[in-house]
Each structure stands twice: as C-alpha cells, then as structure tokens.
Amino acid sequence: MDAPPPIVLTTDFGLNDPYVGIMKGVILNINPRAVIADLTHQVQPQNLRQAAFVLGSSFRFFPSNSIHVAVVDPGVGTERRAILLLTPEGRFLAPDNGVLSQVLSNRLESPTDRPGLVPIPGGCTVYQLTNPQYWLHPMSNTFHGRDIFAPVAAHLSLGVSPDAIGSPVSGLVWLPGSMPSYQSGYIQGEVIYIDHFGNLITNIPGQQLAGFSKLQVQIKGRRITRLSQTFHDGDMRDNPNLLALIGSHGHLEIAVRDGSAAITLGAGPGEPVLVYTDEGRMTKDER
Amino acid sequence: MDAPPPIVLTTDFGLNDPYVGIMKGVILNINPRAVIADLTHQVQPQNLRQAAFVLGSSFRFFPSNSIHVAVVDPGVGTERRAILLLTPEGRFLAPDNGVLSQVLSNRLESPTDRPGLVPIPGGCTVYQLTNPQYWLHPMSNTFHGRDIFAPVAAHLSLGVSPDAIGSPVSGLVWLPGSMPSYQSGYIQGEVIYIDHFGNLITNIPGQQLAGFSKLQVQIKGRRITRLSQTFHDGDMRDNPNLLALIGSHGHLEIAVRDGSAAITLGAGPGEPVLVYTDEGRMTKDER
Amino acid sequence: MDAPPPIVLTTDFGLNDPYVGIMKGVILNINPRAVIADLTHQVQPQNLRQAAFVLGSSFRFFPSNSIHVAVVDPGVGTERRAILLLTPEGRFLAPDNGVLSQVLSNRLESPTDRPGLVPIPGGCTVYQLTNPQYWLHPMSNTFHGRDIFAPVAAHLSLGVSPDAIGSPVSGLVWLPGSMPSYQSGYIQGEVIYIDHFGNLITNIPGQQLAGFSKLQVQIKGRRITRLSQTFHDGDMRDNPNLLALIGSHGHLEIAVRDGSAAITLGAGPGEPVLVYTDEGRMTKDER
Numbered sequence: 001m002d003a004p005p006p007i008v009l010t011t012d013f014g015l016n017d018p019y020v021g022i023m024k025g026v027i028l029n030i031n032p033r034a035v036i037a038d039l040t041h042q043v044q045p046q047n048l049r050q051a052a053f054v055l056g057s058s059f060r061f062f063p064s065n066s067i068h069v070a071v072v073d074p075g076v077g078t079e080r081r082a083i084l085l086l087t088p089e090g091r092f093l094a095p096d097n098g099v100l101s102q103v104l105s106n107r108l109e110s111p112t113d114r115p116g117l118v119p120i121p122g123g124c125t126v127y128q129l130t131n132p133q134y135w136l137h138p139m140s141n142t143f144h145g146r147d148i149f150a151p152v153a154a155h156l157s158l159g160v161s162p163d164a165i166g167s168p169v170s171g172l173v174w175l176p177g178s179m180p181s182y183q184s185g186y187i188q189g190e191v192i193y194i195d196h197f198g199n200l201i202t203n204i205p206g207q208q209l210a211g212f213s214k215l216q217v218q219i220k221g222r223r224i225t226r227l228s229q230t231f232h233d234g235d236m237r238d239n240p241n242l243l244a245l246i247g248s249h250g251h252l253e254i255a256v257r258d259g260s261a262a263i264t265l266g267a268g269p270g271e272p273v274l275v276y277t278d279e280g281r282m283t284k285d286e287r
Numbered sequence: 288m289d290a291p292p293p294i295v296l297t298t299d300f301g302l303n304d305p306y307v308g309i310m311k312g313v314i315l316n317i318n319p320r321a322v323i324a325d326l327t328h329q330v331q332p333q334n335l336r337q338a339a340f341v342l343g344s345s346f347r348f349f350p351s352n353s354i355h356v357a358v359v360d361p362g363v364g365t366e367r368r369a370i371l372l373l374t375p376e377g378r379f380l381a382p383d384n385g386v387l388s389q390v391l392s393n394r395l396e397s398p399t400d401r402p403g404l405v406p407i408p409g410g411c412t413v414y415q416l417t418n419p420q421y422w423l424h425p426m427s428n429t430f431h432g433r434d435i436f437a438p439v440a441a442h443l444s445l446g447v448s449p450d451a452i453g454s455p456v457s458g459l460v461w462l463p464g465s466m467p468s469y470q471s472g473y474i475q476g477e478v479i480y481i482d483h484f485g486n487l488i489t490n491i492p493g494q495q496l497a498g499f500s501k502l503q504v505q506i507k508g509r510r511i512t513r514l515s516q517t518f519h520d521g522d523m524r525d526n527p528n529l530l531a532l533i534g535s536h537g538h539l540e541i542a543v544r545d546g547s548a549a550i551t552l553g554a555g556p557g558e559p560v561l562v563y564t565d566e567g568r569m570t571k572d573e574r
Numbered sequence: 575m576d577a578p579p580p581i582v583l584t585t586d587f588g589l590n591d592p593y594v595g596i597m598k599g600v601i602l603n604i605n606p607r608a609v610i611a612d613l614t615h616q617v618q619p620q621n622l623r624q625a626a627f628v629l630g631s632s633f634r635f636f637p638s639n640s641i642h643v644a645v646v647d648p649g650v651g652t653e654r655r656a657i658l659l660l661t662p663e664g665r666f667l668a669p670d671n672g673v674l675s676q677v678l679s680n681r682l683e684s685p686t687d688r689p690g691l692v693p694i695p696g697g698c699t700v701y702q703l704t705n706p707q708y709w710l711h712p713m714s715n716t717f718h719g720r721d722i723f724a725p726v727a728a729h730l731s732l733g734v735s736p737d738a739i740g741s742p743v744s745g746l747v748w749l750p751g752s753m754p755s756y757q758s759g760y761i762q763g764e765v766i767y768i769d770h771f772g773n774l775i776t777n778i779p780g781q782q783l784a785g786f787s788k789l790q791v792q793i794k795g796r797r798i799t800r801l802s803q804t805f806h807d808g809d810m811r812d813n814p815n816l817l818a819l820i821g822s823h824g825h826l827e828i829a830v831r832d833g834s835a836a837i838t839l840g841a842g843p844g845e846p847v848l849v850y851t852d853e854g855r856m857t858k859d860e861r
C-alpha cells in the first residue's frame with residue numbers, strides 16, 4: 001500500500017487556540033491514515049504577503065504529491081473563491097486571495113506588479129471548490145479551514161478526483177511580492193521577512209548578485225563590503241559582526257554573528273537595502 | 288489492518304519545554320504506530336475552566352474512537368483520581384478535576400452551577416486508573432502526563448480493555464462553566480476566551496439568539512445592533528469595524544474587522560456582555 | 575511490516591519560521607512513511623548547554639531505535655563536523671559541538687569539567703557524515719538541518735547503514751554541563767533551566783540528596799527546610815507556598831504552589847542554590 005500524500009498546513013491561526021488541532025481532527029475523521037505536517041501557523045494574522053513568501057520559499061522541499069493547505073483568509077465567508085491549484089510540484093488548497101502567488105511566480109512569464117486576476121500558467125490547473133458534498137456540515141461562515149479546506153484535503157488524500165470536488169476556472173488572484181528595482185550600478189531592495197534568529201531576509205534574489213566580483217550592501221547607514229559564506233564569516237573591517245550572505249531562502253540576508261541583526265540594526269520589514277554593484281558608486285574608503 | 292485511533296493531546300505544558308515531546312516518546316515506545324495529534328498545549332497554566340472550554344468545543348471534530356489526553360493537573364501527586372471517561376463521541380484520559388466538564392455538559396440533564404461530584408450520565412462510563420502495570424516506572428509525583436496518562440493512552444490505542452487498566456466508578460468531578468443568566472428582555476453573559484486574532488468569545492450560546500429579529504449587544508459601553516455573518520460584515524452605523532457574530536465555537540463572539548477586538552476594546556476574560564432581546568430595553572437611537 | 579523508527583527533532587529554530595516544516599518536508603520526500611516527533615524547537619538560539627540538558631534529560635523516554643536530530647548549530651558551514659552517535663539507547667545526528675554531551679555524560683567514566691575532544695565511551699560509536707550522496711543538493715552553508723541532518727535521518731530510517739553515510743571517528747566534542755560542587759556539609763549548585771510553569775530546575779541530582787533525613791535549601795535568601803513530594807505539598811513554616819522537590823528531570827527543583835518560582839523569587843539560570851546537609855550548618859531556627 002502506497003504511503004498517503006502528506007497534507008501540509010500553513011495558517012495564521014497561531015498555536016494557542018484549538019483551531020489547528022480541530023483541522024487535524026476533521027482530516028483524521030475522513031482519512032485516519034492521513035500524514036499531516038505543519039509548515040507554520042505563525043504567519044502574522046491576515047498577512048497575505050508574508051504567507052505567500054513563506055509558502056513560496058518552502059513548498060519545493062516537500063514531496064510533489066503533497067497537498068498544501070494555506071489558510072490565511074481575511075475574507076472568509078465573503079464572495080472570495082476557495083480554490084485548488086494543481087502544479088507539477090504540489091497541490092494547493094487556499095482561498096483565492098493571492099496567498100498562492102509565490103508558488104506561481106516562477107511559472108508566470110512576466111509577473112505584473114499590480115494585484116489582480118492572472119491567467120493560469122501552463123502545466124497548472126485551478127479548480128474552484130464548489131461541491132458541498134466534500135465539506136463539513138453545518139458549515140460556518142468564519143472557519144473554512146475547518147469546514148472546507150481540511151475536509152477537501154482529506155478527500156484528495158484518499159484519491160478523490162479534482163473534478164469531483166469542483167470546477168475548473170481560468171484565472172486566479174495574483175498578489176505581487178515585493179520586488180527589488182534594478183538601476184544602473186545598484187539594486188534597491190527591502191527587508192521582507194525577519195526570522196527567529198533576527199536575520200533580515202531581503203527581496204533581492206541571490207542569483208542577481210552572482211556575477212559581481214565586488215559589491216557593497218548598505219542598510220541603516222551601515223556598509224557591508226562582501227558576501228560571507230557562513231554566519232561565522234563576518235566582514236572584518238569596520239563591522240566585525242555584521243554580515244551579508246545568500247541565505248537558505250536563496251535571497252540576500254543580513255545577519256549578525258552570534259546575535260540578532262533585527263535588534264542590532266533596529267530594522268524590520270520594509271527597511272530599504274541597497275546593493276552597489278558598480279565600483280564607481282561604492283563608498284570610497286571601502287573600494 | 289485498521290488505522291490506530293488518534294491520541295489527541297491537550298495540556299498547559301507550553302511548547303518551550305520537552306514535556307510534550309517526552310509524552311510522545313512514551314507513547315511511541317509502547318505503540319510505535321500510534322497516531323498522535325496536538326489540540327493545544329497553550330492552555331493558561333493550571334486554568335481548568337479554559338482547558339474544559341477548549342476541549343469541550345473541539346472534541347466533536349475528532350474521530351469518535353479518539354483517545355483524548357487532557358493534562359491540566361494542578362493537583363498532580365495528590366489524592367485526586369486519574370480517570371478514563373468513555374463516551375459515544377470519544378475516550379478521555381484526565382485527572383478527575385473537572386477538566387472534562389464541558390465534554391459532559393450536553394449530556395447532563397440539569398448541569399448544576401456548583402462544583403462537586405456528579406453522577407455519570409447515561410451512555411458514558413468512568414474508570415479510575417488503578418492498575419500500575421500500565422504505568423511508567425519509576426513513577427514521579429509531578430508528571431503523571433508522562434507516567435500515567437501517556438502510557439495508558441498508548442495501551443488503549445493497542446486495544447487494551449478499560450477493565451484491565453482500572454475499575455469503574457460512579458461519579459466524577461464537575462466544574463461548572465461560566466453560564467449566562469437569562470433575564471426578562473436581556474441576557475447577561477461574559478467573555479470567556481480570547482483567541483489569537485483578538486476575537487472575544489462569550490459564554491452565550493448562539494442558539495439562544497436565533498429567534499430574535501432585533502437585538503443589541505453591549506460591551507465596554509459600545510453597542511452593536513445586529514449579528515454579522517462574516518468578519519467582513521461590520522455594523523455600518525457608529526461602529527464601522529466592531530461586529531458581533533456566532534463564531535466557529537457556536538458562541539456569540541465580538542470581533543473587529545481586520546483587527547483585534549481585545550486590543551480595540553481593552554477587554555479580556557470576565558468582561559460583561561449584555562444582549563438585549565426586548566426592543567423596549569434597547570438604547571433608543573439604535574432601535 | 576515493522577513500524578519505522580521515530581525521527582525526533584530538537585532545534586533552536588522556533589515555530590514562527592518554516593524551517594522546522596521544511597526539515598519535515600525533506601524527510602517525507604525521502605521516506606514518505608517516516609514517523610516524526612518534535613522534542614522542542616524552542617531551545618534559546620545557539621544555547622548549546624540548554625539544548626544538551628533538554629536532550630539529555632529526555633531521550634530515554636523515546637524508543638531506543640529512535641533517530642534524534644539535534645540542530646543547535648552556531649558553527650554551521652564552518653569546519654565543525656557533522657556526526658552520527660550510536661548508543662544502545664538511541665541514535666543521534668548533530669553538529670559535533672557538544673550538544674550531545676548530556677546524552678553521553680552517564681557513559682563517561684570521569685566526565686571532565688573542561689570542554690574539548692573526549693574519547694568515545696564503550697558501547698557507542700561515532701561516525702562523521704562524509705558521504706554527500708545522502709545530502710540535499712544544491713547544499714547551503716547556512717541550513718544543514720535541511721541539507722544534511724534531515725536527509726541523513728530519513729535515509730537511516732529506511733535502513734541505510736551508518737557505514738554508507740560516513741566514516742567512524744575516535745572522539746567527539748565534550749561540553750561539560752554545569753556541575754554542583756560538593757563541600758563538607760553542603761552542596762553548592764545553581765539553577766540551570768526554568769520551565770513554562772516557572773519551576774527552577776537546578777543542577778543538583780536528586781540521588782545526591784537521598785540519604786539525608788534533614789536538609790535545608792537556600793535560594794535568594796529564602797530557606798526551605800524539607801523536600802516536598804508534590805507541588806501541593808508546601809513547606810508549612812515561613813514559606814507557605816515555596817517548595818523544593820525532586821522534579822521529573824530527576825533534579826532538585828524549586829517551585830511555588832499554584833505560581834511561578836521564577837517570578838516569585840526573581841531568579842533565573844545561574845542563580846546559586848545551596849543545600850545544607852549537615853545540621854550544624856543549617857540556620858538555627860529551622861533545625
């Protein structure tokens with residue numbers, strides 16, 4: 001007997017309340033052999049962009065038959081659709097509010113920077129969940145994680161076909177992630193995520209920095225004059241402990257050796273980060 | 288081979304310490320195929336009423352063969368009994384301190400508002416855990432979650448009979464939940480739980496409000512003049528973002544659209560909530 | 575078919591970020607039937623001594639075929655080795671930075687109080703993880719939990735031999751735990767861990783106190799004149815609610831009945847604790 005596909009939960013429900021546990025109860029009621037994993041439940045309440053980033057930078061590490069359930073759902077009970085997105089790298093159940101945007105971003109030919117409905121990229125399919133036969137009843141207007149997404153995930157894990165649970169649709173909501181702007185000689189980005197260690201993860205993809213033999217990172221008036229390889233490998237000039245590296249998300253990350261960059265710099269999401277790639281523009285004494 | 292019944296853990300142990308993990312180790316040592324789910328471990332330390340509410344409003348979403356383990360146990364090591372409660376909707380292992388009261392409340396003919404021993408309702412059975420053969424040894428006086436409840440749950444999940452692990456008893460400890468008082472023309476309740484989103488969950492059951500075409504909710508001097516259907520559907524008069532609805536617990540809930548009612552109102556557990564159901568008693572300008 | 579051995583995770587990653595979830599995804603990708611349990615992810619960031627204590631006082635409650643993965647790894651990406659320690663009571667994957675010291679402490683003939691390389695005790699084997707075939711690629715320098723430890727754990731759970739994943743080595747890094755000093759007539763110890771309830775766990779092993787009919791515990795100028803059996807069983811003289819007992823870790827623990835000793839005493843890790851075992855040295859009025 002094949003192992004069941006993992007059901008992976010990402011929510012903003014936190015861990016104090018029984019909400020996540022209840023979703024697991026609903027799943028186990030339908031599929032007692034379900035394998036359930038938590039990605040995180042600590043997305044900032046109703047922060048769709050954060051949820052999209054967390055899911056988008058994580059889903060590739062799960063099996064490609066995984067059923068991801070992403071419930072950050074400020075519009076629960078309103079007209080917003082509930083959808084199933086099928087991709088070659090995973091299946092995704094979520095409200096159609098943009099929370100799946102970073103799952104799709106690599107697949108869109110030219111991601112727009114305006115929110116709105118986008119066509120479904122090649123190789124993917126989207127279904128609107130329309131068949132109440134697979135939902136929990138009586139159904140609430142306030143907890144579709146329990147009443148729609150969890151039971152549909154459990155039925156999918158048992159092999160129920162997408163065609164049974166809904167109808168194909170031709171577009172889904174796109175919420176653009178924060179994108180750096182590329183100027184002549186420098187890249188202007190920003191901090192988009194702070195992790196538990198106080199590392200500042202920026203929106204600047206590591207591959208954009210690959211070709212440069214010299215670069216200079218500026219944040220909060222501090223300069224970092226090279227990319228480190230590890231958290232131990234600080235810039236040994238005037239910032240002995242402040243460092244920049246390409247982190248495990250694949251993005252430029254600012255860190256403090258044995259400390260918290262968020263606290264040391266007093267920086268949070270939205271903090272501007274400049275990367276000078278043109279020697280002429282770098283601060284003189286650092287060239 | 289049948290799937291094993293889920294073992295569902297509810298404690299006040301928090302997630303910083305290894306205590307919950309240790310209980311899982313003990314369970315897996317006895318039943319390596321056990322399916323373990325967490326309801327929550329963030330019950331406020333030793334808050335039996337909160338634990339009873341959380342468990343009572345959640346257990347029905349789990350399979351009816353589930354083995355719930357509820358360890359909020361200020362009297363651990365004292366004379367308080369350790370019990371197994373069998374109901375048609377689930378099995379429950381817990382200290383006999385009232386933590387199972389809300390599991391039973393619908394089954395009691397006339398729940399009393401005084402704490403004490405109550406007879407076991409029809410269809411249910413209670414065993415006192417008396418057989419040390421199913422416990423972990425050497426046994427501590429301070430961690431029966433590890434030494435008694437976890438191993439007994441694991442043995443039950445393997446099919447060990449309740450008669451083997453203990454002896455039937457005729458009553459268990461009842462801890463009354465907070466109950467609203469029904470007056471002529473109004474209901475006086477209170478906030479009993481604040482969730483991660485800052486929603487204020489009251490002790491007023493939704494079905495008590497079903498029959499009224501008009502009602503008025505008062506909390507902290509603010510008035511809400513209708514029940515909303517969703518968190519987006521605010522009262523559009525003088526409280527554009529404050530709303531009242533029947534939440535996913537089935538209780539009257541006070542919320543703030545895209546915000547925290549707990550912070551906005553400065554309200555916490557125990558905060559009085561009045562619901563006027565008689566037009567004559569409502570504030571005039573809101574009729 | 576045998577049940578797979580549990581993979582037990584202990585990290586300082588916290589629960590806000592997707593890091594722990596990603597490790598589970600990597601494991602499930604390799605072994606879809608893996609059984610994964612969390613010990614805790616809330617070790618204080620990069621606190622190796624705390625991680626060593628938590629793991630050392632917990633691992634015996636898990637099955638002896640468990641694969642423990644301990645990732646508290648301030649030196650990730652540097653020259654520090656990644657190791658697999660095999661013991662009769664469990665298998666342990668970790669950076670070779672001392673985090674496994676308390677797993678070994680009972681096995682060392684004379685544990686030294688200086689950090690450094692120690693020979694491997696009898697009955698145990700240590701492998702350095704050297705075979706990149708069992709790692710995730712492309713590999714980062716900053717997240718070996720994802721790229722080395724999780725995939726190697728998954729392969730071990732499928733039965734891959736230690737000889738395939740690495741090469742035996744002859745020593746590993748020892749990080750001494752805090753040890754009490756035994757003087758004539760008294761023991762000088764300290765608080766090493768504060769749990770969620772505010773209980774102060776000391777470094778004084780319970781068995782050291784077993785033989786004494788009278789003893790006196792001093793902390794923060796307060797005296798406790800006997801050992802309690804339960805958290806309810808306070809010292810009934812001038813500290814009605816302050817109590818000392820041998821806690822579930824097997825160590826002397828200071829607690830406050832129905833409260834937090836950490837808050838009541840204003841004490842934290844490192845706080846000195848004295849135990850007088852010689853009547854002549856005890857405070858007179860408490861004899």
